[in-house]
Structure formats: C-alpha cells, structure tokens
Amino acid sequence: MTENILEVRDLVKHYPVTRGVVFKKTIGHVKAVDGVSLELRAGETLGVVGESGCGKSTLARVLMNLERPTAGSVNYKGQDISKLSGGALRRLRRQIQLVMQDPYTSLNPRMTVGDLIGEPFEIHPEVAPKGSRREKVKELLDLVGLNPEHINRYPHQFSGGQRQRIGIARALALRPEIIVCDEPVSALDVSIQAQVMNLLEKLQAEFGLSYVFIAHDLSVVRHLSDRVAVMYLGKIVEIGTEDEIYERPTHPYTQALLSAVPVPDPTLRDQKAIIRLTGDVPSPISPPSGCRFRTRCWKAQDVCAEQVPLLEIRSGSDHPSACHFAEKREIVASHEA
Numbered sequence: 244m245t246e247n248i249l250e251v252r253d254l255v256k257h258y259p260v261t262r263g264v265v266f267k268k269t270i271g272h273v274k275a276v277d278g279v280s281l282e283l284r285a286g287e288t289l290g291v292v293g294e295s296g297c298g299k300s301t302l303a304r305v306l307m308n309l310e311r312p313t314a315g316s317v318n319y320k321g322q323d324i325s326k327l328s329g330g331a332l333r334r335l336r337r338q339i340q341l342v343m344q345d346p347y348t349s350l351n352p353r354m355t356v357g358d359l360i361g362e363p364f365e366i367h368p369e370v371a372p373k374g375s376r377r378e379k380v381k382e383l384l385d386l387v388g389l390n391p392e393h394i395n396r397y398p399h400q401f402s403g404g405q406r407q408r409i410g411i412a413r414a415l416a417l418r419p420e421i422i423v424c425d426e427p428v429s430a431l432d433v434s435i436q437a438q439v440m441n442l443l444e445k446l447q448a449e450f451g452l453s454y455v456f457i458a459h460d461l462s463v464v465r466h467l468s469d470r471v472a473v474m475y476l477g478k479i480v481e482i483g484t485e486d487e488i489y490e491r492p493t494h495p496y497t498q499a500l501l502s503a504v505p506v507p508d509p510t511l512r513d514q515k516a517i518i519r520l521t522g523d524v525p526s527p528i529s530p531p532s533g534c535r536f537r538t539r540c541w542k543a544q545d546v547c548a549e550q551v552p553l554l555e556i557r558s559g560s561d562h563p564s565a566c567h568f569a570e571k572r573e574i575v576a577s578h579e580a
C-alpha cells in the first residue's frame with residue numbers, strides 16, 4: 244500500500260451570510276464544504292470534479308490552510324495542518340503549493356517573470372541563497388518549457404498557455420511535495436490544455452509530486468487521474484479509481500455527468516444514453532434534506548429526503564458511493580435506453 248500524504252477528515256467550511264451594514268446579523272451559512280473525507284496518496288493524482296459552486300476551490304483553500312476550516316482536520320505526515328500558524332505554517336507552505344485557474348489575474352502584471360518565479364525565495368531564502376536565485380529561475384523556466392532568455396519579460400508578453408507555465412514554475416520553485424491544481428487549464432484553448440497537462444504529467448514523474456487536480460468536467464481529469472472524487476453541493480458523492488468512476492459509476496450524479504461527456508466513436512455515440520439533469524443546483528445555504536442530489540435525481544424515493552446517504556461501499560459495487568440506490572449502470576447503454 245502506498246502511504247497517504249494527506250488525510251482529510253470530516254472537513255467543513257461554512258461562510259456566514261450577513262444582513263445589515265452597521266449591526267451585522269448572521270442570517271444563515273453557505274455550506275461550501277460540508278463534511279469531506281479523503282486521502283491523497285504519495286505520488287498520485289486525485290481528480291476532484293463537480294459543477295460550479297459545489298465547493299471545489301473552497302476545499303482546495305481549506306486543504307492547504309489558506310483558510311481555516313469550520314471543523315474537521317487535514318493530516319499531513321502526522322500533523323493536523325489546519326491548526327498550524329506562524330513558522331510551522333510557513334514551513335508547511337513550502338510543501339503544498341497552488342496552481343490557479345486564471346493565469347491572467349494570478350500574476351502581478353508589474354513584475355517580470357524572473358521576479359514572479361523568484362518571489363517564493365524571498366519568503367524561503369533557505370531554498371535558494373540570494374546569489375543563486377537568477378540561475379534557479381532560469382532552470383525553472385527551462386523546466387516548464389519557457390525560454391530562460393525571457394526572464395526579464397512581463398506577463399502580458401506571454402500567451403495564456405505560457406502564463407500558466409509561469410504559474411507552474413512559481414509553484415515548483417520551493418520543490419513542494421503536493422501541488423493543488425485548481426482548474427489550471429479551464430481558461431485555455433483545448434490544444435494548449437493538452438500541452439499544459441502533459442507538462443504537469445512530466446513534472447510529476449520527474450519530481451514524484453502528488454496532485455489534487457480540480458476540474459468541472461470528468462473528461463478533463465480522466466487521463467491524468469489515478470483516482471477521482473465527484474463533488475455535489477459540498478459533499479463527495481462518489482470516489483474511486485479511474486476505472487471505477489468511468490467504467491462502473493454507481494451514483495446517479497456521476498452517471499449523469501458521464502453521459503454528458505462527448506463520445507468520439509460515432510457508433511458508440513448513437514448508442515449512448517443521455518441522462519438529462521432537470522432543475523438547478525439548489526442553494527448551498529439551504530441544501531435539500533437527506534440526499535442533496537434528490538431534487539434532480541430520477542431515482543429519488545421517500546428515504547432520500549429522510550436519510551443522508553453515507554459515502555460507503557454498497558453491495559454489488561467496489562468503491563464508495565453516497566446513494567441509497569447506488570447501482571452499476573452501463574454508460575454506453577443498449578438501444579432501448
């Protein structure tokens with residue numbers, strides 16, 4: 244068994260919703276992340292997938308202790324990092340880095356790439372003494388496929404894909420063990436997406452990195468992920484290996500997401516059953532009772548409103564799913580489907 248590099252237990256992040264300007268009154272909570280447990284194994288890529296607003300970025304921030312959780316714990320090598328502060332937190336920051344979605348807004352336009360990529364060394368001078376920093380930055384540029392000669396250029400002089408490479412170089416500067424990638428390719432053209440994904444894969448192999456890879460869409464993470472977690476309204480509804488999620492999904496939400504993925508083979512495309520989700524995603528301020536997905540689920544029964552389905556392995560399946568009626572369903576279905 245590979246060791247777990249991160250262990251997340253019952254993680255919760257609620258944001259208060261307030262009314263009034265002078266006398267702020269809390270009138271509710273956005274339940275952005277509402278009881279998430281998962282493990283990240285050393286050297287693996289864990290894909291995290293779900294619709295907009297389901298709590299993926301919040302999970303990323305809380306996981307890295309960029310924000311404190313409302314409850315729960317994040318264990319990294321035997322210590323709960325959600326409680327760290329000061330020097331201990333700064334040391335941890337070296338080990339877990341973030342690559343964000345939008346390379347346009349996440350890079351300071353007034354800094355050269357050299358300064359941008361070298362900035363982490365200001366906070367962690369022990370990684371690269373002052374005299375060696377320029378060389379280190381050039382090495383990093385080379386590593387992510389950018390020309391080291393361009394060290395004095397500004398972000399606007401690079402394309403979207405190149406800017407994402409700058410973001411990746413910056414994340415790599417401190418030689419982290421874990422990189423949380425929050426939709427790193429969503430803003431890029433499809434052809435550029437593949438190049439950035441290939442780069443991330445190459446770096447993972449070279450440095451033994453562990454990735455948490457967040458995306459909207461199951462098709463984006465398939466190639467890269469060893470395991471995938473599917474999120475809906477602040478909770479994980481299904482988690483498993485690539486095969487388990489893509490070939491044998493048991494949660495209706497995963498099945499619906501997969502049925503929306505385009506199938507390139509025309510003969511298979513004709514046979515594919517499209518599951519259309521009806522209704523909108525409910526508000527995370529007042530999620531439905533019981534199973535949160537029940538208001539959009541074609542299998543929903545009374546029990547779904549009454550009991551929260553636990554994320555557990557159910558009979559006839561081989562991986563955890565949070566559905567009272569979890570069952571295997573062929574995604575490429577027969578003609579009558």
Ligand SMILES: Nc1ncnc2c1ncn2[C@@H]1O[C@H](COP(=O)(O)OP(=O)(O)OP(=O)(O)O)[C@@H](O)[C@H]1O
Nearest residue numbers: 258273275294295296297298299300301302459527
């Ligand atoms: N700082 C905050 N204060 C209040 N509510 C927040 C805050 N950050 C996020 N939320 C809310 O928490 C929920 C989850 O947001 P989050 O950004 O984590 O979703 P996401 O899955 O990353 O969405 P997207 O795919 O659009 O990036 C949303 O309803 C959002 O409005």
Ligand SMILES: [Mg+2]
Nearest residue numbers: 299300301425
């Ligand atoms: Mg997000």
